[in-house]
Ligand SMILES: O=C(O)CCC(=O)C(=O)O
């Protein structure tokens with residue numbers, strides 16, 4: 635729950651009285667209010683109500699963490715591993731999780747998961763994942779047991795409270811609109827949710843696709859109930875300068891009927907065991923959308939399908955403008971988690 639002062643500041647900001655709201659938060663933060671510090675940090679991170687300033691964002695979030703706010707500790711761990719507002723600090727982020735272990739079950743769970751991974755000083759895998767060819771055109775690879783069952787369950791549990799109807803970001807309109815093709819609910823993991831264990835999974839996806847982790851858009855978890863589906867589509871967006879070159883899908887559960895990922899032109903139907911991943915290429919050698927990559931999530935006929943999806947661009951976005959930043963806060967009173 636936000637403190638009364640933070641709620642008042644959010645109300646002022648919603649009434650377009652941003653400067654007054656920010657001043658109120660600044661005053662409260664100066665008097666030791668952890669939630670005010672955290673709210674200022676999120677505003678600075680997102681460039682909402684205050685100009686975007688990642689260094690200031692990290693300073694405020696760190697202050698809120700030092701004042702004992704669990705949401706701030708989680709967000710700080712993400713800023714640290716991503717190197718937002720400072721240098722990347724993987725081992726310092728793990729030390730932060732260690733300090734929070736007793737107070738935050740998610741910290742202990744992440745440490746347990748990361749303790750079983752073989753990763754380097756940035757959280758990247760030390761060994762390549764096992765890859766099996768599925769098809770050359772479209773180009774598809776299968777990575778069996780890419781996530782462990784515990785990693786898959788962790789992502790499902792993190793996603794559970796955050797599922798929302800799928801929306802698409804309309805780049806021209808500059809806002810989210812209901813998704814024309816995707817009848818599913820989705821939980822996205824933008825920067826504030828890229829906690830160390832999530833970041834390590836993103837690094838594994840980057841290594842398996844031969845890309846830089848910064849090329850990936852926010853990891854998403856999709857949830858389809860009976861009758862829900864993702865209609866045939868290309869992940870590449872015509873006209874996009876920096877294309878979605880690759881897609882990685884990771885199967886997070888079993889026990890549902892239907893729901894295969896299908897490539898109608900080549901009659902390929904993909905169905906994984908829990909933890910299996912599929913990587914496919916969305917563009918041709920000229921960088922144009924590859925028509926053979928047309929695919930769909932077939933309707934689920936029974937049970938619930940959960941799948942993780944990451945779209946990977948051709949190059950990282952300009953510094954400080956990571957993909958999905960606009961998703962950081964979904965509601966004006968949403969303080970992150
Ligand atoms: O749910 C599926 O099988 C397909 C998901 C998908 O096409 C995507 O995330 O781009």
Ligand SMILES: [Fe+2]
Pocket residue numbers: 867868869881929
């Ligand atoms: Fe897709």
